[in-house]
Amino acid sequence: MIRFENVTKVYDQNVRPALDDVSLEIDRGEFAFLVGASGSGKSTFLRLVLKEDRATSGAVYVAGQNVAKISSWRVPRLRRGIGVVFQDFRLLPQKNVFANVAFAMQVIGKSRSVIRDTVPEVLKTVGLEGKEHRMPHELSGGEQQRVAIARAVVNRPGILLADEPTGNLDPTTSMGIMGVLDKINQNGTTVVMATHDDDIVNEMRKRVVELKNGVVIRDEAKALYTSMIPIVGQSRRLKDASGREDPPPSPEDQGLHPGEEQR
Amino acid sequence: MRLAFILGEIGSGLRRNLSMVVSVILVTFVSLTFVGAAGMLQLQINQMKGYWYDKVQVAIFLCSDGSTAAGCAGGPVTPEQQESIKTLLQSPAVAQYINDFQFESKDEAYKHFKDQFSNSPIVDSVTPDQLPASFRINMKDPQKYQIISETFSSQPGVETVIDQRQLLERLFSAMNAASLVAVSIAGVMIVCAILLIATTIRLSAFSRRRETGIMRLVGASKTVIQLPFILEGVIAAVIGAALASGTLWAVAHFFLGEYLSKQYPDTAFISPGQTLILAPALLILGGSLAGLSSLLTLRRYLRV
Known part of the structure; x- marks a missing residue:
């Protein structure tokens, strides 16, 4: 579904590339985590898939199409096949839940009756039944993110890109969001999720692609957030003690609390 | 559906930017009134020339x-x-x-x-x-x-x-000078109007960057994203042009028709109806200037 062939992206000639000779293939219907520290190239990866940026060299294929060869007036069609979710939700504050989701259908010219049928269905999928007429500010963070997911998938894209969708949410809410993403994935949508959230990665046991300084350093199926210490639960303790944006724990840190299991 | 959506977007854009839209309307109104005044003077000159002017001396x-x-x-x-x-x-x-x-x-x-x-x-x-x-x-x-x-x-x-010919020529040269002055003022005002429209569209694009960002992501076409902004500018300018046309008609009807033609009954004045041939020209001029400046502004300030 998404294929990178020796992709390099250089933003500034004087700095190391954001992505350096990355080759990667994500199949149709797969669920893949993209992990790595800030600046490791996760966002660049997502931007290249969306054709927000152009690869400096190499080729990016989305749904079998080389995105570099898509003319600018066909880019909207490419983007219709891709749903995107962000850390900051990006809902329209003056529209209610229904209108926020319907907006994604209106702007591509779907008819009123199709919108009336589809939106409640999608809201049900993300677990927001009965909240159609709430305004975004009346919802919790988790519910807002569910609206954003509903908006991303309402046009039934083949791919869902999620850029740290749980970055602003507490662990319990995050797991709820992951449940929604998993459900969408099981309906056949390819999901690529960039994240720092080790608990979620460890919990889900999906494919993990780890980037460091623009290079893929690990690509494992049914993997954990860090490959070195495969002990479930260690990382949560550390994170709870020191904040969310920490880099992955080093082996020494983990060694300080041997055997302390959280779950 | 898409049409209704675009119209809704235009409406909300105009409401949100009301004070700027009003100023665009007024500036295009004043500038096009000057353009129209110059046109009216030329029409008046033609009217006064009558049948013989170009043929004999x-x-x-x-x-x-x-x-x-x-x-x-x-x-x-x-x-x-x-x-x-x-x-x-x-x-x-x-x-x-x-x-x-x-x-x-x-x-x-x-x-x-x-x-x-x-x-x-x-x-x-x-x-x-x-x-x-x-x-x-x-x-x-x-x-x-x-x-x-x-x-x-x-x-x-x-x-x-x-x-x-000699009698009229003096009058005509004065009227030609007056229409030249009107055109120059109109030129300055039109520059004002273009810059103001560009600023308005820029503000409008900025205040709606969330919407347009989402529209891009879900794959809305360039037309659907840009058209509301362009039409916003065009509508404001066309309203201004309509006001200018109305003003010219009123001048021809009340000032020339009711007042001057009674003061100078031996002079041929243009009729209010004749000023209406200027109206389509003013509407097209106003609309196309606004459309063009909106388009150029969007190219710089709205990514699609």
Whole structure:
């Protein structure tokens, strides 16, 4: 579904590339985590898939199409096949839940009756039944993110890109969001999720692609957030003690609390 | 659906940016009023030129019933007098100065008069009898008017010899200068209007960047994203142009029609209806300027 062939992206000639000779293939219907520290190239990866940026060299294929060869007036069609979710939700504050989701259908010219049928269905999928007429500010963070997911998938894209969708949410809410993403994935949508959230990665046991300084350093199926210490639960303790944006724990840190299991 | 959506977007954009939209309307209104004023002056000049202006320079008016000039003591011109004037015009002494001449009978004079004064109430009170017959002369050298004047003024049956063109030319040059001034002011105002539209569209694009960002992500086409902004500018400018057209009509109707034409009943003024031929030009000018400046602004400030 998404294929990178020796992709390099250089933003500034004087700095190391954001992505350096990355080759990667994500199949149709797969669920893949993209992990790595800030600046490791996760966002660049997502931007290249969306054709927000152009690869400096190499080729990016989305749904079998080389995105570099898509003319600018066909880019909207490419983007219709891709749903995107962000850390900051990006809902329209003056529209209610229904209108926020319907907006994604209106702007591509779907008819009123199709919108009336589809939106409640999608809201049900993300677990927001009965909240159609709430305004975004009346919802919790988790519910807002569910609206954003509903908006991303309402046009039934083949791919869902999620850029740290749980970055602003507490662990319990995050797991709820992951449940929604998993459900969408099981309906056949390819999901690529960039994240720092080790608990979620460890919990889900999906494919993990780890980037460091623009290079893929690990690509494992049914993997954990860090490959070195495969002990479930260690990382949560550390994170709870020191904040969310920490880099992955080093082996020494983990060694300080041997055997302390959280779950 | 998409149309309804675009219209809704335009409506919300206009509401959100109301003060800027009002200023765009006013600036285009004022600038296009100046453009229209220049156009009206040109129309007025054409109206005053009448039938003969572009064809001849000098008119020899013959005596008619009501003539009071000294040369008309003997009453209206007789066919013999008319014939002798014509012979004189054809004589080599005079013919060397003129290209050709035409005779305008009372009936023809009435017809031309009716055309020129069609907007004036005076046309109803004039009959062919009251209008003098005339010889209209096309000079080889308009400067030699004096020769014709001296030759014919004293002829029996001639009421007066007029160099119409010279009389009108002074007036026309003043009016041309006035329309040049109007066009220059309009030019400055149009620059203002273009910059103001660009700023308004920029603000509008900025205040709706969330919406447009989401529209891009879900794959809305460039047209759907940009059209509301462009139409916003165009609608504001077209409203301004409509106000300008209305103002020109009002000036023609109330100032020229009701006031000036009563003060100067012997001058042919344009009718209010004639100003309406300027309206489509103003609407197109306003709309296309706004569309163009919006488009260029969006290209810089709205990524699609």
